[in-house]
Amino acid sequence: DVQMTQSPSNLAASPGESVSINCKASKSISKYLAWYQQKPGKANKLLIYSGSTLQSGTPSRFSGSGSGTDFTLTIRNLEPEDFGLYYCQQHNEYPWTFGGGTKLELK
């Protein structure tokens, strides 16, 4: 199985700031990485797939980059609704696997 390692586990920031969340795969997954947002009381939301393709409805302040084993989710100009849990998931090979999550908290 492809192991996905996310960092940091926790991140504190203020509205208006920019943050980056990293995801590292144990082997090359080409560009095939997705990012999700989880917030209490809401269905999980797909943000980005194939490394950098924004899902319809994802605000342009979100961006994804990387290929091979190293990927980054960047959120520019944080909005209050951006705080929550973020997960990466590789979709290069079965079984699909997730990172351990990053909790983005209000500073």
Place this chain on the structure above:
Amino acid sequence: EVQLVESGGGLVQPGASLKLSCVASGFTFSDYWMSWVRQTPGKTMEWIGDIKYDGSYTNYAPSLKNRFTISRDNAKSTLYLQMSNVRSEDTATYYCTRDDGTYYEGHWFAYWGQGTLVTVSS
């Protein structure tokens, strides 16, 4: 609007069986692969398995293959997860997802339900 509504969770004893359901609406259910994903109380997310749009093929996480079975009824737009011989480590919130992607790009989880909590305890 895509909606996925899971049900069937609850408190179950170790060694028992349980069947979860997920009713889909807002899209043509029979056109999509579907998956089950679970999240432990510690927030670890784990893909359980998926099923082809016509129900003819399934894939599973190797560690769960022998105890979990995914099926679907396209006439009822419903996805199922049959869990057998459950263990305490199966305690989790179980989500159904609509999968997007292709054979070449793999699958990502475009839509999620709100989840149903399964607690395994005596």
